[in-house]
Amino acid sequence: MEQICFELQQVEVTFLDKEILKIERLAIHQFDRIGIVGKNGAGKSTLLKLLAGIVQPAKGKIHRHIESGYFEQLEAPSTIEADVALLGKLGVPKDSHQLSGGEQTRLKLAQLFTHYYEALLIDEPTTHLDQEGISFLLDELKYYYGALVLISHDRAVLDELVTTIWEIEEGEVHVYSGNYSEYLAQKKVEQQLQRQAHEQFIKEKGRLEKAAQEKMKKAEKVAQAGRLSKKEAKAKPNKSFMTKSKGTSQKSIQRAAKAIEQRMEKLQEVEAVKEDRPIVFRQSKAIELHNKFPIMADRFTLQVKDKVLLNETSFQLPLGKTVAITGSNGSGKSTLLSQIANKASELTISPKARIGYFHQLSYQFIMDETVWEMVKNSSGYDEGLLRSVLHSMQFGGTDLQKNVKSLSGGEAIRLKLCQLFLGEYNILLLDEPTNFLDIQAIEALENFINAYEGTIILVSHDRTFIERVAEQVYVIEDLQLKLKD
DSSP states (O other): OOOOOEEHHHHHHHHTEEEEEEEEEEEEETTOOEHHHEOSSHHHHHHHHHTTTTTTOOOEEEEEEEEEEEEEEOOOSSOOOOOOHHHHTOOOOOTSOOOOOHHHHHHHHHHHHHSOOEEEEOOOOTTTTHHHHHHHHHHHHHHHOOOEEOOOHHHHHHHHHSSSEEEETTTTEEEESSOOHHHHHHHHHHHHHHHHHHHHHHHHHHHHHHHHHHHHHHHHHHHHHHHHHHHHHHHHHHHHHHHHHHHHHHHHHHHHHHHHHHHHHOOOOOOOOOOOOOBBBBOOOOGOOOOOOOOOEEEEEEEETTEEEEEEEEEEEOOTTTTEEEEEETTSSHHHHHHHHHHHSSSEEHHHTOOOESSSOOOOOOOBBHHHHHHHHHHOSSSHHHHHHHHHOOGGGGGGGGGGGGOOOHHHHHHHHHHHHHHSSSEEESSSSTOOOOOOHHHHHHHHTTTTTTTTEEOOHHHHHHHHHOOEEEETTEEEEEOOO
């Protein structure tokens, strides 16, 4: 029997009187490979920190029977020594004082894999990693001999590495066997069963309501028949018997109606599956582009300080398509997007281009307004679509009244994406837009992109995301921007 590495019993985690997690019992065995999923703020990182001993529960016990290695997404690299061979393999510069986001992630991975731990607790390791870095991570973890607990928004990584999914929803952990794709299939079956149960509930409720109404109408008719005039009453023989008989009949019918109502009350309500309104971002005629290729370059050279990133490369990016640009870290993808956003003179960009630009830097809003006011004031779409777009990006209820200045980093990024897709643009540039989004928000973004009528140029290392949205894929290699077959 496999050894238990971690065990959580009757665990509760609260923050400012709000319950974050409530776990009856969970156990992790020595060869388990678990992926944790859930919306931003659901408690994924908190659960990992509980396992690592960084966060203590308000109630309950956590038993740790082994030593574990812990990787945190936002934490700066520590001073722990890393294996020189691993540093070389990951291409980490020797000068560790000025590392990019991707280089910091690589250094932390080298530090993590330098020592053997019986369990690894890893939080979003693919953020800032290029495809080469992700391949290294997959190779290390595929053959890792121990328990693995992984939080990731990269669905391809979850599919390759995990055999169990822990879904956190409203503080509770639901366990599904299989990888991410198998978990999704199970969720679809659950939704279909819920739809059927809801339809059955509505049908049965309607039938009982109709039966109760019919009984009450029948009771009313009996009552009316019993209201005989004095003259009629005198003319009728056995009047007392008839009145008593009708009164008894009326009461029995009313009792039957009451019994039906009680059955209705005992019916177990099944909620309808929440269906999002279909989203289509229509382009106004005023900002329509007609150039077949609104962004072009002829023997374009891109250089930052002394480093040449693109050397005399030529390309034509087509109108109305979603184009993905890939390539290794430092190859010039973000710099190229920045040049397009600034309409660099060396590029040929349609004079009617209205460019919306999402970059990798964190967002901070300066206007003193609510989420709803900001979106409504900057868009010409109807309120129904605005609410659907915001709901897709997890803004609902009281979230709409939050002041934009008080938003967390993740909320600000989601709001910025909503604002871009709802704005008066005909070209959108998206630089690593999935980096700090949970899977639900990434899937919402995919729906946004597929519903957008303008031109989109995006940079991403997320394979699943690119497969789902890109109509053309370019790669930067050998100082050229090349169209992939």
